[in-house]
Amino acid sequence: MAGFDDLAAFAAVVRAKSFTRAAAQMGVTQSALSQTVRALELRLDLKLLNRTTRSVSPTEAGEQLFRTVEPRLAEIEAELAVLGNMRGRPVGNVRITATEHAVRSIVWPRLLPWLPNYPEIKIEISSDNRFVDIVAERFDIGIRLGGDVAKNMIALRIAPDMRMVVVGSPAYLKRNPPPQSPQELSEHDCIGLRLPTYGGLLAWEFKNGGKITNVHVEGRLLFNRSDLMADAAVAGHGLAWLPEDMVQEHLAAGRLVTVLDDWGITFPGYHLYYASRRSSLALSLVIDALRIPKSR
Numbered sequence: 216m217a218g219f220d221d222l223a224a225f226a227a228v229v230r231a232k233s234f235t236r237a238a239a240q241m242g243v244t245q246s247a248l249s250q251t252v253r254a255l256e257l258r259l260d261l262k263l264l265n266r267t268t269r270s271v272s273p274t275e276a277g278e279q280l281f282r283t284v285e286p287r288l289a290e291i292e293a294e295l296a297v298l299g300n301m302r303g304r305p306v307g308n309v310r311i312t313a314t315e316h317a318v319r320s321i322v323w324p325r326l327l328p329w330l331p332n333y334p335e336i337k338i339e340i341s342s343d344n345r346f347v348d349i350v351a352e353r354f355d356i357g358i359r360l361g362g363d364v365a366k367n368m369i370a371l372r373i374a375p376d377m378r379m380v381v382v383g384s385p386a387y388l389k390r391n392p393p394p395q396s397p398q399e400l401s402e403h404d405c406i407g408l409r410l411p412t413y414g415g416l417l418a419w420e421f422k423n424g425g426k427i428t429n430v431h432v433e434g435r436l437l438f439n440r441s442d443l444m445a446d447a448a449v450a451g452h453g454l455a456w457l458p459e460d461m462v463q464e465h466l467a468a469g470r471l472v473t474v475l476d477d478w479g480i481t482f483p484g485y486h487l488y489y490a491s492r493r494s495s496l497a498l499s500l501v502i503d504a505l506r507i508p509k510s511r
Contacts, residue, residue, distance in 0.1 A: 221255035222284050224248055225263060229273050229281045230353065289350075306335040307497035312349060313358035315342040316441055316458055317485050321374055322358065322505065329504040336497045344439065345411040350490050355498050356505075361483025369491075373505050374484040378459045379420070382471040384451040393474045394454075397421045397430045404453035405432035409439045419456040421478040428478075432456075445471075 224241070228248065231237040238245040256263050263277035273281055313322050318340060326338065341347075341354070349357040349368075357368070360377065364370050381400075383393075394400050397419070408417040416437070418429045434453050438444050445462050448455040449470050465471040487505055489498070 221251050221258070222280075223288055224251040225255055225277075226281060226285050226288055228252060228264065228271060229277065230285075230351070232271055234271060289353075304335065305333050305496045305500050307495050308337045308339065309356065309498055309501045310339045310341070310354045311356045311358065311501075312341045312343055312347045312352070312354045313485075314344050316461060317358045317374075318342045319442070320458075320460060321485060325505050325508075326501075333497075333500060336500065338501070343411065344408075349488075355489060356501065357488050358485055358505075359488070361486045364486050364488045368488040370486045370488040371502070371506065372484060373487045373507055376481045376484045378479055378481045379456060380459045380462065380473045380479060381419070381454055381456050381475045382445075382448055382462050382466070382473055383454045384449055384471060385469065386451045387448075387453060388472065388474070395475075397428050397475065397478055400430055400432050400454070403432075403434070404436075405434040406444045406447050406453045406455040407432060407434055407437045408441060408444060409437050411439060417456075420480050421475065422480040423478045427480070 224237075227237040227241055228234055231240060234245050234249055234252075238248045241248065252264065259280075261276045262274050263280060265272050265274055311322060322340060330338070346359075346363065347354065347357060349355070357364075358373070361370075361372065381394075383391075387404075391403060394403060400419070405419075409415075410417055416431065418431050421428045421430065436444075436447050436452055438447070441457055441461060444455045445457055445465065447453065448457075448462075449465055454474070459466075462471055466473065487502060489502070
C-alpha cells in the first residue's frame with residue numbers, strides 16, 4: 216500500500232492556498248513539497264491543483280479529494296494525540312490563535328513561566344485580529360472575546376470583562392476641547408484600526424442609559440495593531456479607542472487621560488475555545504496554563 220504522506224501534503228497545500236506557506240508549516244522545502252504533490256497527481260493520474268504565480272486552488276477532482284481526506288486526517292491526528300498520553304510524559308504540538316491584545320496581556324504572560332516545565336511541548340502562537348475558523352485552519356485553541364466565540368465549541372473564560380476607553384494625551388486635549396458626546400468625535404483626529412477580516416475600519420462603540428451607539432470615526436492615522444494606536448495617542452496624534460488594561464500604565468503616569476467616561480462600554484472577556492472533548496495531554500496542560508490564575 217502506498218504511504219499517505221502525500222495526501223497530508225496535498226491537504227496542507229489546499230488549506231494554506233500556497234506551497235510556500237504549507238512548506239513552512241510542515242518544515243520542508245517548497246520544492247520537496249511540490250514534488251510530493253506532483254507524485255500524488257501521477258499516482259492518481261489526475262490533476263489536483265491549479266497553480267499560478269500568485270495562487271494555488273484545487274481542481275474539481277482536488278476539491279473532492281480534499282473533502283474526503285481532510286476530516287479523516289484530522290481524526291487520525293486526534294487519535295494519535297490521545298495515544299500520546301500513554302507515553303507518560305507530555306509531548307506534542309499546540310497551535311493557538313489569539314488577538315494581539317490577548318497574546319500580550321494573557322497568553323504570553325501565562326505561558327512564559329510554564330514553558331520550562333514542559334520542554335517537549337511545542338507551542339505556535341498566531342497573533343491575528345481577524346476571525347479564524349480554528350477547525351479549517353488547524354488550530355488547537357482559539358482565544359477571542361466572549362461574544363465572538365464560534366458556536367458548538369467548548370469555551371472557557373480566561374479573563375474578566377474588558378472595558379473600552381477613549382484616550383488622548385494631555386497635549387492633544389489642550390489643543391482640542393474634549394468631546395462631550397460620541398457625536399463630537401467627528402471634530403477630532405481619531406486613530407483608527409483596520410480590520411483584517413473585511414478590510415474595513417473598526418467602528419467605536421458606546422453605551423449610555425442602555426442605548427448602544429456606533430460611531431465611524433475619521434483621522435490621519437490608521438493601524439492594524441492596537442499597541443501602535445496607543446503609542447500614537449501618547450505622542451499626541453489624536454484620540455484612540457482601546458481596552459482600558461492596555462493603557463493603564465499610561466493613564467497612571469499621566470501620559471494619557473480618558474474622555475467620554477459616561478459612555479464607556481464593557482465587553483465579555485476573553486474566552487479560550489477548542490473543538491473536541493478528546494484532547495491530548497499537551498493540549499490539556501496548555502489549557503490549564505491559560506486558565507484564570509487562582510487567587511491566593
